[in-house]
Amino acid sequence: MKTIQLKPKHDHRIRNGHRWIFSNEIHDSLKSYEPGESVKITDANGYPVGVGYINPYSLIAVRILSFKPVEINRHFFLERIRNAYERRQVFYADQSCYRVVFGESDDLPGLTIDRYGDYWVMQILTAGMDIHQDMIVDIIRSEFSPKAIILRNDSAVRKLEHLSEEVRVAYGDCPSMIEVTIQNLLFRLDLLHGQKTGFFLDQKENHAYVRRFTSGKRVLDCFTHLGGWAVHAALGGATEVIGLDISEAAIAQCRTHAEINQTTQCQFKCVDVFDELKAINDRRESFDVIILDPPAFAKSKSQVKEAIKGYREINRRAAKAIPSGGYLFTCSCSQAIDPDTFRNTVFQGITAAGRQALLLEERTQPKDHPILMSMRETQYLKCLVIQII
Known part of the structure; x- marks a missing residue:
């Protein structure tokens, strides 16, 4: 070495x-x-x-x-993956969908492993993990006996490491769609072509938390993706839920998820969310609860300035559409934007709308995405629960 x-x-x-x-x-x-x-x-x-x-x-x-002298071999990876898995069992022993390995936080930088029931998805972002890919696949196969292991090595980050992109089944057989239970809801996921590794597992507990706020309410779910927020809002007792997304494929899946979870209050629209929020303001339409969970606006520090403009604008428009006493769930998954910057940006947007607000709670990623305290980059998800007053 x-x-x-x-x-x-x-x-x-x-x-x-x-x-x-x-x-x-x-x-x-x-x-x-x-x-x-x-x-x-x-x-x-x-x-x-x-x-x-x-x-x-x-x-x-x-x-x-x-930080100790070790050999980087099969025993090293086996021990690290076992430790990560056992760490999750404290909190998720009764669940079958969660992140098993979260990069640096599990001392395996560049490696993500997600479990969706009997199907495991692996994503490698760095050359140092890529050369051990076959070994890691074999460890998952021998330790956990999944039906399939899928490689989702299609992140653009790999280009920075001079790695090619690929998506394939490395072990077993994977159907085009699998059905899983996440936070007591049924979802049908495309593990080969869906966003990230098939689902945004980092938001699963925030999705369920919104139920506390939606009984008897009219709800707008912006950037709904697969409808996690929307369906939970409906099951929390909302009278009406409208989900917005620019992807036709995502909207089709949302409708499926509303149907298989037996909710009738949801409707989904394929629109540009920025344009629709503007139209909602122009119509002076209001919602008791608005959820903003956009894709990352800043994937690098060079994009932060423009991202802040985007976050400020959507929060301004959302605040204008919420009556006094209503709630705003506003999120950012941009690692390049720290919690203080995001909180201040949201405040600026609300103030620009001529509104006042109470910050009720600052939520973040769940325990299967643990935050390494010595490395702030591992805390990327921000979710503010705000009441407009």
Whole structure:
């Protein structure tokens, strides 16, 4: 295993538990390293810092696997995956759909593993994980006996690592649609072609939480995707739920999910959400509860400025359409936007609408997406529960 040495005074953040080393923090030339190879890490004085893997083509040049001297082999991955699985059993032993491995938070940077009942989905984002892909598939197969293991290596992030994109079934057979139960609702998921790994598991508990606010209410669910928010709102006793999304395929699935969960209050429209919110304001239409759960507006720091404009605008329009006493659930999954910035941006949007509000709760991702306290990048999901007054 080769060694890389940090520049002077560049080890403090790492010794505090951060898992990334940037290329400008490394003393050595990176030209002699192969993408994905394991390396020992030392500080400027040659003292050991940890073990990780390197990619000379990436701004995040090294991702740390351990702060102790270990061999990166099958036993290493088996132990880490078992530990991650056992961590979830404390909270999800009675459930069959959850995230089993969440990258850096489970000391497996670049790796995501999601379970959907008997079907497991794996996503690899980095060269250091990609070279161990077959081994990880075999560990999942031998330890958990799934019916199928699907590779969803289709994230654009892989291009930054000089990796190609692919989607395929690595083990077993996967039907075009599977039916699963998530937070006591039935969903039919396309694990090969659906968003992310098939479902936004990070929002599943927030979806269910909205029920507390919807009894007897008129609800608008913006960017509804597969209808998780909308169907839970209906089952919470809403009198009417309107779900909006720009994708015809998503809207078709929403209608299916409303039907199989026996809700009759839902209707879904295929529209541009920004345009529809403007039309709602123009009609002076109102909703007792509005949910804003858009896709990431900022996937990098360079996009933050424009993203803030977008978040401010949709929250302004939503606030105008909520009567006093009504509720706004507003979310951001943009890692590049920190919680304080998002909260301030939402406040600016509400104020621009001429409204006042109470922040009732700040929610985030669930326990199967644990936040590594030494690495704020692992907290990406923001969900504010607000009452307009």
